[in-house]
Amino acid sequence: MDAQEVTAWEGLPVCVAGLGVSGRAAARVLAARGARVTAVDARDDDAWRGHAAELEALGVTVRLGDGDTLPPGTGLVVTSPGWRPDAPLLVTAAAAGIEVVGEVELAWRLRPAGAAPWLAITGTDGKTTVVRMLAGMLTAAGHDALAVGNVGTPIVEAVLEKHDVLAVELSSYQLHWSSSVVPRAAAVLNVAPDHLDWHGSMDAYVAAKAKIFAPGTLAVYNVCDLTSRTLAERCERRAGFTLDVPAPGQLGVVEELLVDRAFTADPTREAAELASLGDVRPFAPHNVANALAAAALARSFGVPPEAVRAGLRSFVPDPHRIQHVADVAGVAYINDSKATQPHAAAASLAAYDPIVWIAGGLLKGLDVDDLVKTCAGRLRGVVLLGRDRERIAAALARHAPDVPVVDVPDTDTGAMDRVVMQASSLARPGDTVLLAPVGASFDMFADYPARGDAFIAAVRRLAESR
Template structure:
C-alpha cells in the first residue's frame, strides 16, 4: 500500500514560525519537542521543577540550540507563551497547565505536535492504545510491517520520539499511545487504530474511569480502520460508538466470525481481510509462533495482525514478523527452571488487569506480589485466580491489602509476609516462594503494584528477581 495514498487527510493548527512556545517537562519527549520547534524558528522556553546535574546537562545542550531553559520552577507560565506543549506525565491540574487553560493558551502534547508538523506525504500511522500490551503490540506490528518490505518504525510511547520520527522517510509508523498522550491530542487521524483492552488504571491522573475511557476513545477517528478486542466489552463498545470509521474489525481468542481475526485449533486466522470473509479464512500463523506464549499474548499478536492486515500486509509477513519478534524483558519472561519449578518474571504487571492475564497463563502458581496499588482494588483479581494459587509471597507497602483479599477469597492458600525493604529482600522473597513450590508449579512475579516503594522502577524489580533466581539456581546445583 502506498503511503501517499493513505495519508491524504487535511490537518490544521501547525504552530507558526516565531511563535512563543512553552514546553513543560525536560524528559525525552519534552527535549525532542524543544529541539524540533527551535529548528523551525519558534521561540521556545522549556521548564522543569527539577534542578539537578542531569537537568543542567540537558539544559546546556538545548541552550546551545537557542532554547531558553528554566529549571527549579515548573509552575509559572512564561508571560508570552502562545502554546504549551506538555510532557505526558504532567497532570491537567498542574499549576502551569491550569494557568495556561485559564489564560486561553492552547495545551497539546508531543504526539499532537508531531501530527501537526508532519510534512507533505508523511507516513501514515497505525496506532495502539490499551491498558495492557501496548509495547508488545507495537513491536510485533513493526516486525510484521518490516517483514512485508515496508520501512517502518515503532514510536510514540517507545523508542524514537514521534515528533522527530515524522519528518523521516518511513513508509508507515507503528505508534504506541498512552491515555495521557491521547488526552492532549485533538486532531490525530491514524489510518488504523486499536484499543487492546480497558481496565481501571491511572485514575489519579484522569480523575475518573469515564475520563480514562474517554481518552482511549479518541484513538478511533473518522476514516480509520477500528480494530477492537471482541473479548473486551469496553474496547468493543468504543469501536461501536466511534463515528465515521471506515471499517470495524474484531479480534478474539475464540473461533472468529466474518469480520474478525481469531483462533482455530492451533492457528491464528483472518476472516476479515479475505476476498470472501463469509466463507474464507486466511492462515496467519501458528500458536507456537507467539512468544512468549500466553493467552493474552495471543490476543496481542492478533491485534498487531489486524492492524498489519488493514495496511495490506500479506499473511506470510504476519507469520515472519511474529517469528522475528524479540519480547521485551520483564513481560512473562521465563528466567529458569529449578528443581522442576519454573520461575517467571512479569514485573511489568503493575496493576490488576495485567496481573490477572499473567496468572491465567499458568495452572499452579506461587504468586509473588506487592508494591504500590495506587488505590486499585484487588478483590476481583484474587477471586478470579484463587483456584490457581499454590501459595503467595507478599512484599512492598500495600502487601497487607493483597493479604486481606487472599484471606477473603482464598483462605486456604498459604501466605508469607516479607516486610523487608533492603537490597536482600528479593532473595528472601524468592527463597520463601521456592519453599512453597512443588515440581510442576510456576513461581510468578506478577506484582500487581508499582515498584517505587522498593525499587527505582519495574525493570529494577525484575532484575532483582532474576538475580535472586540465578543465585537460587546456583545453590541448587
C-alpha cells in the first residue's frame, strides 16, 4: 500500500450499510486504509453481535438494530447489494448529496496499480456457472485466476491480492450501485424479468445490466437474446455466441463441436475447434450456451483452445441445477430447485421430453403463461406444490388442458415425499420427472437448496421402496 493510496481514504467518514459477507469485507478493507467506518444493520442477534465484535476490534463503529438512520457526518455510503434503493438510509443519503456505492464499485476504486483485469458476467440466469467455467479455462491456461463477485472471495478483498485475472460475477443489484467499473471483457448472458420488485421496472433492471458494457469493454452477447444483442450493438467491440453455426465474429456449434470464429487470425475464413458437446456437463442447450459465453471471455484473454476444453472437462456442476438424482423404474429424476423464475425453468423444460413437471412456490409477481404455453407439448403430467400453485394451475388449464395435474396442498415435512410419489405415478419409462419449481422456496423451505435436498431425499426413498 503506497502513501497516495492511504491518503485517499485516511479519515474519510464512511457508512457501510449491511453486515453481510460483502459489507464486513468492505468495512475491514476501509478501516485498514484509515477510513472512519460506521457499519449499520437492522439485524441484532448473536451471530451479528459476533461480527460486530470482530469489526470493533479493528476500529469500526458498529450500530445494530437500526438500519434506517444515516450516521451524522457521513461522506460516503457503501451499501450491501440486498439493500433496495428505497431503503430509508439510502434515500436520506441521496437527498443529502452523499454518494452511495456498492462493494463492487468500492473494489474497483481500491485497485492498486497493475491490478488484475476483470472478465465480468451478468445475466438473469447462468452467471455462477459461467464464472466458474471461465475460471477453470483461465486456470487450465496457466493463469492465476480467481472467481469472485457473488461467488468465493469478496471482490473488495480479491482486488488487493496478486492475481493475473479475475472472473467476476455481477448481479443487477451490484451493477446498480456501480458507476466507473470497466471490465476488459464482459458478457450479458440473457435478460428476462426478475427482481422487478427491487428495481421498480423492467427498464431499470435492463439499465442496471447494461452498465457492464462500459466504454472500451469488449461486449460478449447472446445472439439469440434480443436484449443482450441490443445492448451490445452500441459497443465498438463485440463477440456473439450462438447455438447455431457461427458467423464471423461469433462462437457457436458446428455438428458436435463448439467452435470459435471471433478470436482467430482470420474469422472470415478460419474457425478454431474448442471442445465437443460431450465436454459440456450437465448437457443441456442452455448449458452449451453457458460454455460458449465462458469460452468467448476466455478467448478474449488469449486462452488457447485446448485450455477451453480442459476447463470444461474439469468443471463440476453446482448442486440443485439440472442435477441428475437417480433413475427409478426407467424414469430419470432431475433436481433443478434453483430454477426459481420462468426464464430458468424454461431452460430446464427445454432440455427434456416428455416431462412430469414438479412446480410451485412463490412466483414473486412473475407471469407463467408464456412458460406454460411454450412447454405444454412436452408435459406428461404436472404436480403442483407451494403457495402460488393455483396460478400455475390456471395457466395449465388455459394452455395445456389435456395434461393431468395433481395438486399437493401439504406443507409439512413429508410433503415432498407425496409430491414425488404422485410424480412417479404419472411417469412412464423413458420420461423425466423434473423439479423446476419456477418459484422461490420460502413458503415451504429455508431456501432452494433445502427444497432440492428434500427432493433428493424423497427420490432416494422412492428408489429404496421399489
